[in-house]
Amino acid sequence: MIPELGQGALVVGIVLAGYGAIAAAVGAQTGRPALIESAQRAALAVFALVTACFLLLAYAFLTFDFSVRYVAQQTTLSTPFYYRVTAVWGALEGSILLWAWMLGLYTLIVVLRHRGERDLYPWALSVMLGIIAFFLLVMTLPAPPFERLTPVPADGRGLNPLLEDTGMITHPVALYLGFTGFTVPFAFAMAALVTGRVGDAWITTTRRWTIVAWYFLSLGLLIGGWWSYHVLGWGGYWAWDPVENAAFMPWLTGTALLHSAMIQERRRMLKLWNISLVILTFGLTIFGTFLTRSGVIASVHAFSQGSIGAFFLAFLGLVLLVAFGGLAWRWDLLTAQGELDSILSRESAFLLNNVFLVAAAFTVFFGTVFPLLSEAIRGVKVSVGAPFFNQVNVPLFLSLIFLMGVGPLIAWRRASIDNLTRNFLGPVAIGLVAAAVLHLVGVRSTLAVLTLALALFAAATIALDVLRGTRARLRAGVGLARAVTGLFLRHNRRYGGFVIHLGILLVALGVTGSQAWSVQTEATLTRGQAVEVAGYRFRFEGLSAAQESTHARVVGTFTVSRGGGAPIVMRPSKKFYRQEQAPIAGVDYRMGLTEDLYLVLGDFARDGSAATVKVLVNRLVSWIWIGGLVLTLGALLAIVPDDRLA
């Protein structure tokens, strides 16, 4: 009964969304507000229906309705409440439902904010409803969440144990909010192309949307890294897996868009480029869901099969062909003669920023599809993995760090020599001094020295700007605290951006430290035996077995001491799940500002007398997460509406 209701709601949703898309378009074309309002009501109804679907599916999960195949696949009678909720979006069908629901939510917000507007809004509404209709269609045909299972099993299969983690609440939600968020700028860009109003309206309307989507995407990526580090048991946070890349590419082009949009706002240039970037970014989000769901490229995330890949490929093709076709159609409107005063200017810095970001996105894209290309052309399967991506992306990211230092302080239009020396002499000196100090202290890795020196240079430019601004306010007789906060709030976009930059620099610090200075070793220890790594002594005390509701667990106890300090106890484990053929590693770790201790239990002896353990001492990894927090603060600051502030 409930599942049929849900499926029925989806079908009604498709019809309404399709109707709304057409009505809004016709209404916009023929100038009939009544049709547009009807489309608005359809949008509200669609949101209500998709929400109902979501609640119905959640209800099926909470009541152990194993007659629904999706529920039987994801949970067992012993799955705890918490995971029963997150299991709703734990696999293919539910994830599409989540995506569709977020699209509905964003459409609702667009309706509430822009209703009554006449130029772009109706067309944007039409595009968004059309996209929702597609996702609902996917849920009806290849991936129905409410599909019945006969005969009804007595118990379910159970959630993939790797997903039994708090990351399951936050990672997909944040990531999807980011992905779907880019639909809004895309819709408005399409509206601009259709109406020919390719001026600034569409970009100023969507500025805040772009930041919000970008922020959630950043958050999703960072949480994914956190989850990989703490759950997957290999001691790393990023593997350049194809699906990780699929989320990274729109992030790169989205970052490029954030910056080049600023040029359009101020100089009315780069319209063609900005629309292309929006189309590209949205296209990459669809490409991302295609990769995750089609099984075309082997990946740790791929959780699909069947005809769904064809659906997404067709949709991707349709979107790109229509969007870029529209771009070609409106070409003349978009290319205007730009004017720059000087090559040495912030505009140039932003252009360079775009070059490196888009080059990085292209590199990641080409590397990701290259195995397919190699097979198609040569008939030989090759792998393109972490060693490749790390090597080729490093120079690109270093250039970007350098530009992060240059961009914010170099003048718009024309940077005079005076401007350059005033702003950059100090930070450049600091960077050089840092490099020298690091070298003297004994840092051997040139890459680490270079990265840290550049990061310090960029941080110094930010600090210099804050210092100058604060000093100017202090001179006006304001107290220090008020000066700083006033500065930040008055120019919240600028300083929000700076704080975000700072967050990125901290992430760079964490990445550099962990890549350059982490140590690991693997050892087989008998009871009482110890291994020394990086000044820590890890002694194997013994094994014990425990039983949880969904799995059996073997835990290794290790005493860790350093010098004369108090010992701590760490308990890495191996978890044996009924439905999984290989045991899942349960990592134990201790996080610190400079070092993380990380233990992975390997093989163990029959009688518990010996165990193999992988010991990692990772350096500076915590700064990646700290950088993420700082990034969050910066993004919050940047999107506060200007009119609300002093």
Place this chain on the structure above:
Amino acid sequence: MWRWLIPLSVVPVLGLLAYGFRVNPHDIPSPLVGRPAAPFVLRTFDGTDVSLASLRGRVVVLNFWASWCYPACYEEAPALERSWRAYRDREVSVVGVAIQDQPDAARKFIADFSLSFPNAPDPDGKVSVEYGVYGVPETFFIDRAGRIRLKQTGAVSDDLFRGEVETLLGEPA
């Protein structure tokens, strides 16, 4: 005019991705086909030794399996046993290697399917690597001269076994 190149350039990318539907990223062709099979000496679950050298002159079907490999290994085990019984007097040997498995589970698997051909574990994974094994089940058909002639990823059927073995039997040692 040139502007239309932009939407057009999308087409080859789509084509490449569509090509992806036709290939299986998990299906890796083996470079060992046509090359001499790597020698091995393994101790079976019964305690006897089996070596490739001692089987020279016979057609050897080398099958890698695991008790957790469901459903493929469970499908092919009866087929392998049937084929083994049909061909054992005709200079054909079947050898099973249990990889990444627990001894008790492997023994149970052998007992459940009443496998009468020699089965051995691969304790340190060396034989698996020597044969480029990356999943289960994988089966190698080795001719009388000791060369690998066919690698089958996935379950072996009676027809496949018969077809390949008959061909190889027809060849001189």
Place this chain on the structure above:
Amino acid sequence: MRRAGLLALTVAGLVGGRSVEARAPAAPRLAAGPVAAAAATVPANAAPTIDEETVRRVAAQLRCVVCQNLSVLDSPSEMAAQMRAIIRERLAAGEAPEQVVQYFVDKYGEWILLAPREHGFNLLVWAAPVVSVLVGLAVVAVLLRRWTRPRARPATPVDPALRERIRRELDSLP
């Protein structure tokens, strides 16, 4: 029923572990062997011996065959541990790192390398970053040149103080 199953699994796990029967009646793999010996003698605070470093470097180039996209060095799986042991053995027997890598390529094909060998068709993927940056820089250079071309408009004289104030205000814009 399921509880009994889990308990049996636990016992089996503890008793059986993932250890394997020794082929010969030698001591089980876990207690003896070069790995344990090396572990017992790893000195405090020092970098690992050259051998371990080389093992890691080779392992980092190879793809773990049972995982998705992880290297043999990073992977926590059983098979990867066995592959690391094979690498260690071969290096200890005197093989050069390239030879060990080639051994795996001979068995598995080019697919087992995590970065494509830099020759022939594969050069395309290695060239992609360089080419895209160069193309991007070229486009920007052309655009900048076109956009900074001197314009023919006569400049109206502007009061220098006003110009300075305008410049300062522009600079302070976000």
